[in-house]
Amino acid sequence: MNQSTPFLGRFAWRTLLVLLYLFLLAPIIIVFIISFDTRQYLAFPPESYSFGSYAKVFANPTFISAFGRSLIIGLVVGLGAVAAGMLLSLSLARHEFRGKGSVNFLILAPFLVPHIVLAVGIMLVMAPIGLLDTYAGIIIAHLGITIPYTVRTIMMSLMSVDRRVEEAALVHGASPAMVFWRITLPLVSPGLIAGGVIAFLISFDEATISLFIVSVRTSTLPTEIFHYLEYSTDPQIAALSVILILISVGVVIAVERLIGLRRAL
Amino acid sequence: MVDHHVEIEQLVKTYPGAQKPSVDRVSFSLPRGEMLALLGPSGCGKTTILRMIAGLIAPTSGAIRIDGRDVSAIPVHKRNMGMVFQSYALFPHMTVARNVSFGLEMRKVGKTEIEERVKKALDLVKLTGLGERKVSQLSGGQQQRAAIARSLVIEPELLLLDEPLSNLDAKLRDEMRDEIREIQARTGVTAIFVTHDQDEALSMADRLAVMSNGRLEQIGTPREIFDRPQTDFVATFIGAGNFFSGKVREPGVAEVEGLGELRFSGEAPTGSSVKLMVRPHRLVLDGTGAAGVNRFSGTVEHIVYRGQTLTLTVRCGTQRLQADLPTHAGVLPEKGGEITLAVAPEDVTFIEKAAA
Structure with a gap:
């Protein structure tokens, strides 16, 4: 009796955990299964299975070119957010200046405002200066919502860097620029990579803001998916979703292998 | 150069x-x-x-x-x-x-x-x-x-x-x-x-x-x-010490209240107030037993055995002296016993810049 009670408790606990994970993963699992359906509408469970939807996705020029644009936008946003995040983090972590509190708040602000509100605001600002439906416009908009993340991850890395280590480099002959290049930058690289990956992933699947500022020329993959869903619902969307999920998982695994994401975050 | x-x-x-x-x-x-x-x-x-x-x-x-x-x-x-x-x-x-x-x-x-x-x-x-x-x-x-x-x-x-x-x-x-x-x-x-x-x-x-x-x-x-x-600061920060305030009676000799005359090294003008210091390990047991200049008789109040040395607290008149004696110094004093401690004049340091 004494033995079985903790066993039962552990069993119940594990079952609960498994059920919780199943609940969380259920949408992904269902999308995954539907993506192999042969019918031309979305329903569960599928009647028969094939890779037909995947073939159609890869043959769809709209999706492929939108994917290319999303990739380019994501990469530029990732790099840009890391560069801006690095500069902002350095000034916030290392310097005292007037208005530091306000800058800190402004960096946090995009977290607090719903994306739909941001989207309307960004559209109203960009329309008169001709940034709607341009790469510059979408990249600026995405930088606005991703920089808060890179600032956060880089700040965390920067806080853990021992100032004495930088001082030691300085004393032993490194110019301030050299100290940054040889000491500070390598030591915060986990934060840079984590921030860059997060920024890329956010930009890559951001739909709300993008819908308001892009149309034909710079449409991204999420906006194309949205438009596609307005007129048709077939397993192509499920197949495309699976591909996007695999890309995200792939990126995360690559980072985990490379530097250890847990360490980076 | x-x-x-x-x-x-x-x-x-x-x-x-x-x-x-x-x-x-x-x-x-x-x-x-x-x-x-x-x-x-x-x-x-x-x-x-x-x-x-x-x-x-x-x-x-x-x-x-x-x-x-x-x-x-x-x-x-x-x-x-x-x-x-x-x-x-x-x-x-x-x-x-x-x-x-x-x-x-x-x-x-x-x-x-x-x-x-x-x-x-x-x-x-x-x-x-x-x-x-x-x-x-x-x-x-x-x-x-x-x-x-x-x-x-x-x-x-x-x-x-x-x-x-x-x-x-x-x-x-x-x-x-x-x-x-x-x-x-x-x-x-x-x-x-x-x-x-x-x-x-x-x-x-x-x-x-x-x-x-x-x-x-x-x-x-x-x-x-x-x-x-x-x-004062250096004297108290570095090592232990017995500190006395006294008045210079003649060159090199000061009168310390409750202890008697203390011969010291260093030059201080006659009549001035001085602060003097004796390191505990500079005090030695005096066999003659008679109090005099730089010799103080008193009662052992406290003993701490530290292996190589014995730290004594000795009450002499109104002053308390701390002395570190080597443990190999023959018959060791006991708590409550009467002993005489002596110190050489060159081991009595006059603290020049102290506020006496």
Whole structure:
């Protein structure tokens, strides 16, 4: 009796955990299964299975070119957010200046405002200066919502860097620029990579803001998916979703292998 | 030819918004090859001085001269200093060898020469063959050695050490103490180290600069500091002591209330008030048993056995004396017993700058 009670408790606990994970993963699992359906509408469970939807996705020029644009936008946003995040983090972590509190708040602000509100605001600002439906416009908009993340991850890395280590480099002959290049930058690289990956992933699947500022020329993959869903619902969307999920998982695994994401975050 | 390698003159540092200076008009100088200890309690300004010499902080006023040239305006990375930090501050993302070669790479030294000098530096600090290790794979003592090698490999003008032993355990500390001394002697580098530990300062340094509240209290050899402290602070900070206030009756003799006449060394004007100090281990058992000049009879109030010595608290008149007697000194006193203690006049120190 004494033995079985903790066993039962552990069993119940594990079952609960498994059920919780199943609940969380259920949408992904269902999308995954539907993506192999042969019918031309979305329903569960599928009647028969094939890779037909995947073939159609890869043959769809709209999706492929939108994917290319999303990739380019994501990469530029990732790099840009890391560069801006690095500069902002350095000034916030290392310097005292007037208005530091306000800058800190402004960096946090995009977290607090719903994306739909941001989207309307960004559209109203960009329309008169001709940034709607341009790469510059979408990249600026995405930088606005991703920089808060890179600032956060880089700040965390920067806080853990021992100032004495930088001082030691300085004393032993490194110019301030050299100290940054040889000491500070390598030591915060986990934060840079984590921030860059997060920024890329956010930009890559951001739909709300993008819908308001892009149309034909710079449409991204999420906006194309949205438009596609307005007129048709077939397993192509499920197949495309699976591909996007695999890309995200792939990126995360690559980072985990490379530097250890847990360490980076 | 300038006879001082390093000269600090009227150095002042007042941090913005601070009421009083952290370092207040400090001057001292070192000949080439000397090892100087900056000793004082935490917050006395010793580390601030070290950081000003390194160039990590700018002095408010005053001069730092090396070979007669004021270096105050030279930026930190061009001063050619070596510095060992309290936490060692090794570069965590580099191997030991890369840590050591860092300063040479910054100086654009050739690759083969770097290899040679790194090897020599690692040999010097007994880290031969550990160059490819990661910093995190080194023990505390080894990290300390690596930090020293990193500083010495650049053949610095001056080696600065900030509390070099405070992060080591007791046994390793004794070992590193001798080792640092030996490395310094062998390389002949002029060195300044900061410490709050008097044993460390007394045993490692050629000279000590004792600091308190931003001021330099006294500078001198370990013996001078220990045996002839010039200020109250130095006398109480370094070692234990019996302190007496007295009035000078005739040259070299003072009347101490409740104790009697005390013959002392040093010159004080007749009639003036003086402060005198006797180190506990300078008091000896006096066999004659009679009280007199520099001989005090009293009752043993308290005994602490410390192995090599016996620490006694003896009540003599209205004064309490503390005496450290060697435990091999024949018949040892007992608690409650009557004994006579004596001290030689040269062991009674007149504290010159004390407020008597």
